[in-house]
Amino acid sequence: MISALFFDVFGTLVDWRSSVAREAKTLLAPLGHQLDGTAFADAWRAEYQPSMEEVRSGKRGYVRLDDLHRENLERILPRFGLDKLSAETREALNRIWHRLDAWRDVPAGMRRLYVKYRLAPVSNGNISIMVDLARHNGFFWDTVLGAEIARAYKPSPEAYLASARALDLEPSSCMMVAAHSSDLAAAAKCGLKTAHVARPGEHGPGTGETKPTVKVDFAASDMGELAGMMGT
Amino acid sequence: MISALFFDVFGTLVDWRSSVAREAKTLLAPLGHQLDGTAFADAWRAEYQPSMEEVRSGKRGYVRLDDLHRENLERILPRFGLDKLSAETREALNRIWHRLDAWRDVPAGMRRLYVKYRLAPVSNGNISIMVDLARHNGFFWDTVLGAEIARAYKPSPEAYLASARALDLEPSSCMMVAAHSSDLAAAAKCGLKTAHVARPGEHGPGTGETKPTVKVDFAASDMGELAGMMGT
Numbered sequence: 001m002i003s004a005l006f007f008d009v010f011g012t013l014v015d016w017r018s019s020v021a022r023e024a025k026t027l028l029a030p031l032g033h034q035l036d037g038t039a040f041a042d043a044w045r046a047e048y049q050p051s052m053e054e055v056r057s058g059k060r061g062y063v064r065l066d067d068l069h070r071e072n073l074e075r076i077l078p079r080f081g082l083d084k085l086s087a088e089t090r091e092a093l094n095r096i097w098h099r100l101d102a103w104r105d106v107p108a109g110m111r112r113l114y115v116k117y118r119l120a121p122v123s124n125g126n127i128s129i130m131v132d133l134a135r136h137n138g139f140f141w142d143t144v145l146g147a148e149i150a151r152a153y154k155p156s157p158e159a160y161l162a163s164a165r166a167l168d169l170e171p172s173s174c175m176m177v178a179a180h181s182s183d184l185a186a187a188a189k190c191g192l193k194t195a196h197v198a199r200p201g202e203h204g205p206g207t208g209e210t211k212p213t214v215k216v217d218f219a220a221s222d223m224g225e226l227a228g229m230m231g232t
Numbered sequence: 233m234i235s236a237l238f239f240d241v242f243g244t245l246v247d248w249r250s251s252v253a254r255e256a257k258t259l260l261a262p263l264g265h266q267l268d269g270t271a272f273a274d275a276w277r278a279e280y281q282p283s284m285e286e287v288r289s290g291k292r293g294y295v296r297l298d299d300l301h302r303e304n305l306e307r308i309l310p311r312f313g314l315d316k317l318s319a320e321t322r323e324a325l326n327r328i329w330h331r332l333d334a335w336r337d338v339p340a341g342m343r344r345l346y347v348k349y350r351l352a353p354v355s356n357g358n359i360s361i362m363v364d365l366a367r368h369n370g371f372f373w374d375t376v377l378g379a380e381i382a383r384a385y386k387p388s389p390e391a392y393l394a395s396a397r398a399l400d401l402e403p404s405s406c407m408m409v410a411a412h413s414s415d416l417a418a419a420a421k422c423g424l425k426t427a428h429v430a431r432p433g434e435h436g437p438g439t440g441e442t443k444p445t446v447k448v449d450f451a452a453s454d455m456g457e458l459a460g461m462m463g464t
Contacts, residue, residue: 066400118363127381128400131350131374142363144375148398149359166380168298168360 002193002230004167005113006122006145006160008178011202013110013121013223014100014133017041023096031089033082040080042203047072052124052153062151064126070094097125098132102139103199109223110139112232122146122163122176124153155186164192177226181213193217195226234425234462236399237345238354238377238392240410243434245342245353245455246332246365249273255328263321265314272312274435279304284356284385294383296358302326329357330364334371335431341455342371344464354378354395354408356385387418396424409458413445425449427458 010016021037028035051068054060073094077083085093113119119139121130123146130144143166147153150162164171171191178184179199188194195218202208212219220226242248253269260267283300286292305326309315317325345351351371353362355378362376375398379385382394396403403423410416411431420426427450434440444451452458 118367127375127398131399135350135374140372141375142367143359143373149381166359167363 001173002117002175003169003173004118004120004142004164004175005195005230006120006163006174006176006187006192008154008176008180008183009121009123009125009130009133010100011199011208012177012179012197013106014102014137015202016045016097016100017203019100020044020096023099024093027089027092027096028082031085033080035080035082038204040076043076043079044069044072047075056153056156062147062153064148065124065129066094066097066126069097098129099136100133102133102137103222105222105224107138109227112227113223113230114140116230116232118142118167120145120163120167122154122160124159154183157186157190160187160190160192164190175217179209181209184212184216185214188214188216195220195229197221197223197226233405234349234407235401235405236350236352236374236396236407237427237462238352238395238406238408238419238424240386240408240412240415241353241355241357241362241365242332243431243440244409244411244429245338246334246369247434248277248329248332249435251332252276252328255331256325259321259324259328260314263317265312267312267314270436272308275308275311276301276304279307288385288388294379294385296380297356297361298326298329298358301329330361331368332365334365334369335454337454337456339370341459344459345455345462346372348462348464350374350399352377352395352399354386354392356391386415389418389422392419392422392424396422407449411441413441413448416444416448417446420446420448427452427461429453429455429458 007013020041024040025035025037051072055062120141120143126148127144134141145163145166147159150159152158164174175193175195176184176187177195179197184194194216196212196216198210198221199208200210218229220229239245252273256272257267257269283304287294352373352375358380359376366373377395377398379391382391384390396406407425407427408416408419409427411429416426426448428444428448430442430453431440432442450461452461
């Protein structure tokens with residue numbers, strides 16, 4: 001009996017790559033910078049896992065993703081000839097992660113799922129990013145769970161387990177929804193149910209998982225199909 | 233410029249007294265117990281502040297309100313001749329706090345306020361209570377803040393300050409909404425804006441604050457009036 005759906009967000013619900021590419025280009029153009037937006041988004045995102053790994057490994061304490069994003073931004077700016085940007089512009093770039101566009105099927109699918117299930121992000125993004133993304137895209141969370149309340153980054157077990165505990169639920173009453181098999185494998189190991197949503201274009205055409213590479217409870221092509229599978 | 237509204241919940245948004253009285257009576261009647269529901273609700277609630285004070289004073293670490301409620305229940309049961317109740321019945325009683333009814337003006341007022349402001353409980357209740365109360369009464373949180381994410385009970389400053397930080401907001405961009413002047417005074421001391429909502433019947437007719445006893449930014453007779461004052 002599934003009571004709550006836990007969502008991966010970056011890649012699964014929102015198209016971070018197109019959004020960061022477009023918004024960064026738009027933000028820098030008036031300052032005279034001709035940015036390769038897609039290369040910039042990819043370079044920024046490439047720093048994501050290594051920066052969280054420092055926290056996961058215990059090398060440093062928990063730091064919010066907004067702060068890791070900002071550190072990672074500093075690291076890549078010189079590669080794009082952007083080492084002279086003002087602090088305000090750097091901060092404005094960092095805030096792009098708060099207004100990423102959802103994949104087209106997401107808002108309607110989430111509204112259907114909301115009728116029957118508790119919905120919460122179990123993302124590596126911090127609370128304010130998750131609040132802003134739901135507002136930006138017009139869907140509702142029951143509450144924000146995941147990294148900031150667990151003070152642990154996925155795929156560390158604590159990120160999933162603390163999220164289930166916060167809702168007074170057994171892990172088996174929660175289902176992780178993600179476009180990434182590695183996330184689902186870690187969630188399943190903690191006892192959660194799992195659903196895969198295909199996002200074949202996450203890193204550009206033909207780059208994402210068209211189907212899960214691990215055993216899952218549900219596999220859907222988009223959030224509308226998942227909503228149907230879940231009886232909503 | 234106010235971006236987020238922080239809500240006290242017990243007493244301000246929900247009528248805990250009538251709900252606990254009615255639900256406890258209903259739950260125990262089939263077991264042959266003739267309960268004075270109101271006396272029971274009052275006795276249970278009377279243990280609330282002393283139990284949190286142990287955490288606030290540092291005498292014990294943070295414990296979720298569900299657990300304090302359960303400990304407090306054990307304490308009062310003998311007074312009502314209920315020391316033989318099963319563990320299941322005790323747990324069922326404790327869950328009443330997850331389905332308290334909102335005051336009549338709340339759902340519509342909250343839906344109006346949602347259009348313009350981030351809404352979050354900054355309550356001493358834990359995350360699962362807050363999620364369940366919003367579902368039970370048909371309104372939305374952007375996320376649950378307050379005691380569980382701060383690991384501190386109001387009126388400790390950290391309960392307010394950690395909640396503002398979680399939304400990346402200065403305290404002055406957040407407004408605490410409560411029926412209790414003591415809560416508002418503590419919030420104001422942390423730099424938050426404040427709004428008082430009168431709940432004259434919280435502990436029975438004529439017992440609650442009809443107006444604030446401290447200086448506040450807004451004072452309203454119900455959530456609909458507050459929504460109007462806030463331009464929604």
